[in-house]
Amino acid sequence: MDRRSFLSSKIRTSTFRTNTSLFPYSPPLGNSEISHLLKRILFGVKQSDLAKLKGKTLDEILELLLTEEPIPQAPVNNYNDTTYTDPNVQLGQSWVNASLDGNNTFRRNTSLKSWWTGLMLNQSTSIHEKMILFWHNHFATEIVDINDPRYSYKHHMLLRKLALGNFKTLIKEITIDPGMLRYLNGYLNNKTSPDENYARELQELFTLGKGPKSNYTENDVKQAARVLTGYTVNSTTISSSFDPNKHDSGDKQFSAFYNNAIIKGKTGASGASELDELINIIFQQSETSLYICRKLYRFFIYYEIDDATEANVIAPLATIFRNSNYEIKPVLKALFSSEHFFDPVNKACLIKSPIDLCVGLCREFNISFPISTDIINHYYMHDYIRTQASNMQQNVGDPPSVAGWPAYHQEPQYHEIWINADTLPRRNQFCDTMISNGYTRNGKKINIDIISFVDSLPNPSDPNILINDSLSLIYAIEVSQDVKVFLKSILLSGQTTDSYWTGAWNTYKSNTTIAANRTIVLTRLQAMFKYLMNLPEYQLS
Known part of the structure; x- marks a missing residue:
């Protein structure tokens, strides 16, 4: 079946x-x-x-999979060229602590996204990178709106630090994170001019949701906003601090949903402790x-x-x-x-997100990228992968809103939103490109070396074993016998005996320098894997 x-x-x-x-x-x-x-x-x-x-x-597998990745090196200047030179950062040096001007904001934003994509491409056997994407969608911020990559980098590193840690701690750190304060106007929230943006999203998106049992009130949003007054950001140090003079020191009365809790107003530096009390009353709710x-x-x-x-x-x-x-x-x-x-x-019931598809393809086929010392091409090739996912409606670093990507929350379609008349052809075009000519920049190419991939399998000369091994690696699902028969017909060029492929492969392996022998196996393999990646089943995880 x-x-x-x-x-x-x-x-x-x-x-x-x-x-x-x-x-x-x-x-x-x-x-x-x-x-x-x-x-x-x-x-x-x-x-x-x-x-x-x-x-x-x-247990042993999960122990390994739930291990944090080491702290990566910071992103660097990969964008100096004949038309622009960053006056504050040399090529290959990190920009995360360097002063910013209007000419390098976009370039550094792109550098950050390329760096992040590279970390996903080079992940170890750990859930860490996937959890960072999960929290990025959950605590969604938009790099383009923050408009200062130093804030966005610091926000990213917070998610990286606590991706597998304590959620309650993460909530507190996100609340006072300078990037989040900037994104949701928390740094403007003060006793004379309350701003309810973050107080609303804290409850509606970050902790309690909007379900039928999340019965916090509009007044609860207002009271939470009062608790959160007084936090400011420093654009020189890219840090946040608490200013008691901007804090509302009055008592905050919450609704019956929160058991009519009262957070007593505090003055001076102790006003910052009201945040802990607010988090506690939220976390007392089982929702x-x-x-x-x-x-x-x-x-x-x-x-x-x-x-x-x-x-x-x-x-x-x-x-x-x-x-x-x-x-x-x-x-x-x-x-x-x-x-x-x-x-x-x-099993095989989730539709791959664009990041899953694009990064996953590169990893499963072990695509080789320019080495890290080739800074410009290294970053630009990573950004090509990121751009392809963006064209399929998942631009890492810039989800469409504070709610994240609709595929993770929009009823009733959820992940089915990833597939539409625009994105499905783009998915197929990306796969077609990578299995054929690939992407070339500055004389450097990234594409699927399908012969090397197949050569790494246990018995590539047997078409039946080759097809089964390939399917088990790149598919999350069993396919019908009819599909396997058609796949073999591609390898056999329409012939009926298995030896037609076996002979072609063994002839190539006997002398890999003969172009004609290589072309015979290459064209068949490219045709077969192109077909595999264009089937609907390849979109499933």
């Missing part, structure tokens, strides 16, 4: 997708299960990722843990949360979250080690 038939039968015979729970998954882990886990946790799956995990238990667990579920598992999933998965996850004092790792470990995660209905 293929995937479409399987899902259709589930829909016809049941009112819910599955009743599996957080009960630990116990069957042996095969390549299919490990691949499923990695495709959700990483951007694409490399053969080296699978090899690293082979033979390990699920906070439920809301965050739902967002994690939709990002990593599936967009639909029915009654069975709410009861069997979300509620228990939220309990783990609260009992661990809002540590993020225990929630992720419980989710990814559960029978629910490995339930067949939860």
